[in-house]
Amino acid sequence: MKAKDLIILVGIIGIVLMMVIPIPTLLLDILLILNISLAMMILLIAMNTREALDFSIFPAILLVTTLFRLALNVSTTRNILAYAEAGEVVRTFGSWVGGGQIAIGFIVFLILVVVQFIVITKGSERVAEVAARFTLDAMPGKQMSIDADLNAGLINEAQAKERRSKIEREADFYGAMDGASKFVKGDAIASIIILLINLIGGFIIGMAVHNMDFAEALETYSILTIGDGLVSQIPALLISTAAGLIVTRAASDGNMAEDLTGQLLKYPKLLYIVAGTVAMLGLFTPIGVMRTFPFAALLAFGAWRMQKSLSRQLQEEITMEEEQQIEEVRSPESVISLLQVDPIEFEFGYGLIPLADTQQGGDLLDRIIMIRRQCALEMGLVVPVIRIRDNIQLRPNEYVMKIKGNTVARGELLMNHYLAMSPGFEDDSIVGIETTEPAFGLPALWIDDSMKEQAELSGYTVVDPPSVVATHLTEIIKRHAHELLGRQETKTLIDNVRESYPALVDELIPSILSVGDIQKVLAKLLKEKVSIRDLVTIFETLADHGQYTKDTDVLTEYVRQALSRQITQQFSPNGEMLQVITVGPALEKKIAESVQQTEHGSYISLDPVSTQQIYKKLNEQVGRQIQSGQQPLVLASPTIRMYLRQIVERTMQDVPVISYSELEPNVEVQSVGVVNL
Template sequence: MNEATSGKKLKKISYADVIISFIVVGVIGLIIVPLPAAVLDFLIIVNLTIGFNILLITLFTKNVLEFSTFPTVLLITTMFRLGLNLASTRLILTQGNAGHVIDAFANVVTGSNYIVGIILFIIITIVQLVVVTNGAGRVSEVSARFTLDAMPGKQMAIDSDLNSGLITEDQARQRRKDLQREADFFGSMDGASKFVKGDAMAGIMITLINLIGGAVIFSLNGDLTVGEAFAQFGKLSIGDGLVSSIPALLISVASGVIVTRSDNSRSFGADLADDFTRNPILFRIIAVILFILAIVPGFPFLPFVFIGICLMGLSFFIKQQEEKAIIQQKKEEQKLALQRKKEQQEEEESVSAFQVEPISIEIGYALIPMVDSSVDNSLMNRIVAIRKQSAHELGILVNPVRIRDNLYLEPNSYSIKIRGNEVGSGEIYPNKFMIISQGEPFPFEGQLTKEPAFNLDAMWIDERDRDAADLQGFTIIEPLTVIATHLKEIIYNHASELLGRQEVKKLLEGIKDQYNVVIDELIPDIMRLGEVQKVLQNLLDEQIPINDLASILETLADYGLVTKDVETLTEYVRQSLKRTISAKYADGNHSINVVVIHPKIEDIIMQSIQKTATGSYPVLKPETVSQILESLGNTHQHLMMENIPHVILASPKIRLAFRKLISFNFPDIAVLSLNEIPNEMMIETVGSLELQ
């Protein structure tokens, strides 16, 4: 059935292509084939209809990509009008008649006075050529340049949303495609505006040719006197010019509308209604001004008073609608508050209400609207996306994130807690946008802050400054993205704390249908569930994904009979996951940049390792630790300045101990052993740790 549906769709598209091909060829044919007056009348009406249709499409278009064919349509309609001009010129010069439509425009619009018609035609041409087309062309040129300049920043924003789990790979690919299409559209419009300008100039030339050529031909043939010829062909020429210039003016206005739109979320009518009715007090001020002008001697009284009364009534009507909306919003908030109160009462009656959640978010009252699940882009939906991404990238099932309001917090503050303890906090403003510093002072008036996830210098700006910040290349982050990114980083950094025995049991039950043999062999005969949990937690502590559970369990089953030491078993598991680990830190050439440890340091650490009930730790002199950390800090800073990603390469015997030694000062530096790098992976030494 799917294949049949697809076939029908392809067939429909091929029919459309054939029809469009015939239409385009037919437009070219108008230049060659003579047309009867009746056919010309029909095509002129079609041309006028197309002009109205294109103008209305641009008014109802929410995004320029919804009418991405507009530049090509502009070319085809221009050729269509020129073809009609040539067909009408042929009839005017050969028969002295161009059909009923041109005659109607000549008599009705111009009032049977071709001098008036000439003036109207000149005015329409000036408006189209000098005002509309010139302005639209300039806007297209500037928009094309600004769109290209802003592309790197927008692409970074797309990558940021993808990395934070807010969008999928397919959505990111579509956004990049739309971004490129938008740049192509404005670039095409920059050139397509020249078609309209050339069309207007051609219309002037054709009108002059019809007037002068027709008068000369028919006066020389003796059919008409010179005065009669100029009167007759002046009327026909102006009628023909008006018939072609009016649709051209409609399409010029449409091109101006589509390139001057700044809001890509709603239609022009909806934006215009909001802009004009946002402050009804302005209508009252204008009404008072009109009332004053009405009583000024010499001014017409009734028109000023009538319009003033209409504006005053409209102002009171808008104010009444706003009050109704506020009352309705308060009712919804009260309903939501009662529902939350009921839920809290139900929780208080249950034992689970007294237990802390694995992970939760507390928010101030100003952030409550962001949690509304009925809205498509809400915090609840972002959290669902983050949980899915965490499961895909880390291999853990994150418990549902509990969100509750906290009246003790500041209105715009939030707090992220794990097991009831705060691990992160910040402030967000729902009606503002965050921009990240590029190492230079912010050229806007806003509220300085720190990006909570990565502690970068940032600023909250108003929506009116968003376009300017985008054009200047700043990375713009929406409020929901700020808190979602912060939550994702906390989940990744505290993944081991979120993995309890219950979560491990769910993971094993999820793969038991496929790997029941290894699970039954391992648990409980070789290892207990808690021991498996500790191995998985050790992996997550160093950002190693556990989504290859089958390999992990098989390794534990192989070595679980040899040793029960969790740290040793973790090292064996890491060796079995060497391709996963090395791929995490390798570049595009399958090469890993490593910082090696001097053998003297390795000997010192190896001799100082002491086993305790909580694990193995190196016991070194404070001055030795300071020298190691200082050497590592200098090497790490040098490589970061040269933008060289790197890891520390240690021998398998001291890898874990060295990792624990530097984890507090350098938590983001990975420590690998030689056994964790596959043979096909290239190793490039970029630094060395040595004692002074």
């Protein structure tokens, strides 16, 4: 056994022996001073701890100090009743605190007991009880949080073990404090009982045993009783305060002194209000300016110094932050941040700033929110955040749209004008600046406000500049949607389906297809402007056919056929007759014979002459459809659809190619042209 362990063991046994063995008054004085010093040390330690677990031995100390204090009470009571003497410490406290008047000392003692018992001890007991209950209730959630961080790789096994140990120690500590606070409560009650015993028993013994008269017995035993009560209650009050500080200690990075100076004095301007209030008390009340003005001046001076100190500290933080930014720019690692590429960017010249400035009535940001909602509903795609910025290198009224850092579209707006598009015939009375509608490339005019009403009466479609930008941006997003859907975005869509259909997703991924395979299928659908919102049907189809083939082109065809109702309604929303361009037998045979099969999939290999003939014939039919005001639509057999699409998308990307299997049986189809060799 170590020496310090032996000292603690002997000390605890000595405390118990004090209750039955008489102690000389000199030793009793030393032990009373030790009790006061120990209480002050415990209070100071409690004030300087940053969290409760830094003083985790406090419940045991609370029990030992309470036992020590009660042992001293028993020893002083024995000496008071037996010898009418309890040492200089007790006598000094009894006579000095009351100023020679017994009644005052008695009242002071009662106040200390009331403050400790009703205010501090009662509050500490309640706080400890609630803290213990909430700590125990929060343990499962904290344990799950630690397990989640460990599984995510945010912490290692050793850190997780340390956190779990801390949670357990917190629960044990607050549970122990809940029980230890009862010791302080019982000590306060015992002090009152001991006071009555000393006072009443002292009168009887003083007059019966020591032959004192009533006045002498009253004075002697009152002083000794009050001194004994005060010398035990002052340390008890200090330790009760320490217990209250420990259990009410909230999460903080500093000790109590740092928190007081950092939080209580955080707002120096409020001290000016306090100083003014104190000064007004001196002016308008009988207190007088001589008592209030010096204190008000001190408060105002302190506020000024604190405000100056905060300003200097703020300036130092700004300077330090600027220096840190300069160091980061100079460091080689700072180049890494420049590699980040935004998925979608919208840049505009300074003349178009009112479009995005809400203070000038711009609603571009609200329109972009609606565009993202529209794309989610129509295409099933979660559009990434669109970065909006002004660019002084552009012309004042020019804007550009970028996909992954590359310019894909540009346009020019005239603010305070309207874009008017003719209904198919020109009205010479409509005068404006000729231009081209940026989204669809249609001829249009920029007209001023005075011409707007006349253009609308003439059948023109009139839109304002924000609507032009919104329409253009929507079409660009739809046209490049397949580029915006990467593996990470696909993983997000998969996780969303997993919440409602876990069995489907678990069967499909990763045993049948990988995330990359699914991403390729979804991108091919988006490239042909087929909505992927019905992911459940898409995943069901992939799970059925993915067991037999991994060719994403073939899987895409199976998915398109499963989405036949959706594709049919896309081109015939009201069930009207579909006017299509069909593929002749000779061309179908030529395409089927040109398909090359490889281990990585199949592709079409046509000679240049046949390819040019197909382009020529197809252009003629598509042009005829556009002139008649119909949307061009090519219909082919399921076996060659994807190969014909590969040919068509090279020159006519916006012309849809569908197969017979992608149309519902009840839809009527009319062939308005045939493409053949």
